[in-house]
Amino acid sequence: GAGVSQSPSNKVTEKGKDVELRCDPISGHTALYWYRQSLGQGLEFLIYFQGNSAPDKSGLPSDRFSAERTGGSVSTLTIQRTQQEDSAVYLCASSFQGTASTDTQYFGPGTRLTVL
Amino acid sequence: KNQVEQSPQSLIILEGKNCTLQCNYTVSPFSNLRWYKQDTGRGPVSLTIMTFSENTKSNGRYTATLDADTKQSSLHITASQLSDSASYICVVLDLQRGFKTIFGAGTRLFVKA
Numbered sequence: 122g123a124g125v126s127q128s129p130s131n132k133v134t135e136k137g138k139d140v141e142l143r144c145d146p147i148s149g150h151t152a153l154y155w156y157r158q159s160l161g162q163g164l165e166f167l168i169y170f171q172g173n174s175a176p177d178k179s180g181l182p183s184d185r186f187s188a189e190r191t192g193g194s195v196s197t198l199t200i201q202r203t204q205q206e207d208s209a210v211y212l213c214a215s216s217f218q219g220t221a222s223t224d225t226q227y228f229g230p231g232t233r234l235t236v237l
Numbered sequence: 238k239n240q241v242e243q244s245p246q247s248l249i250i251l252e253g254k255n256c257t258l259q260c261n262y263t264v265s266p267f268s269n270l271r272w273y274k275q276d277t278g279r280g281p282v283s284l285t286i287m288t289f290s291e292n293t294k295s296n297g298r299y300t301a302t303l304d305a306d307t308k309q310s311s312l313h314i315t316a317s318q319l320s321d322s323a324s325y326i327c328v329v330l331d332l333q334r335g336f337k338t339i340f341g342a343g344t345r346l347f348v349k350a
Contacts, residue, residue: 166340223286230279
């Protein structure tokens with residue numbers, strides 16, 4: 122497809138387990154972003170990849186969260202030892218350049234994570 | 238206190254009517270201000286992007302305004318349609334200090350027939 126895709130769409134896990142969330146950006150987009158949207162709260166920036174530059178990890182809430190972007194395309198967000206407060210919708214977005222001030226970000230449908 | 242405040246929290250209007258959503262921010266400096274529409278269960282969709290030097294930007298029935306002096310932005314929706322029912326999110330980006338992105342909590346709009 123032409124848009125950003127994410128998998129799985131829903132993930133239910135037990136507290137303490139590790140989870141991996143996947144994002145396939147739009148082909149040709151050099152910038153990729155991860156966000157989190159908790160129930161009843163606004164969106165929260167997590168991490169930003171731009172080309173081959175070191176990612177901006179300033180939004181990651183703890184060292185249990187990490188992300189990789191292999192080959193400048195697909196990205197995986199990993200949450201280790203999940204906690205109930207990690208329950209949220211995790212959204213991925215991509216954009217053509219990222220550094221351009223008016224670069225449009227295109228969002229995927231999100232992965233709804235539920236930690237029991 | 239959130240650096241991006243949106244009002245009202247929710248709004249109900251009749252189909253065909255106009256409405257205006259507000260966004261006040263304290264983020265300074267900033268690179269651009271964006272409005273997104275988010276349907277339930279979906280990712281946000283970009284409506285408008287304005288740099289600090291722009292005053293207004295239109296996208297169909299959506300018109301965003303920006304007053305950098307008072308640090309206020311508004312999103313005006315003309316001739317509302319049932320499909321406009323969604324959350325509208327104001328976002329301020331400051332690209333001068335890494336990737337600083339501040340989201341408002343959103344305004345939930347309900348358009349009724």
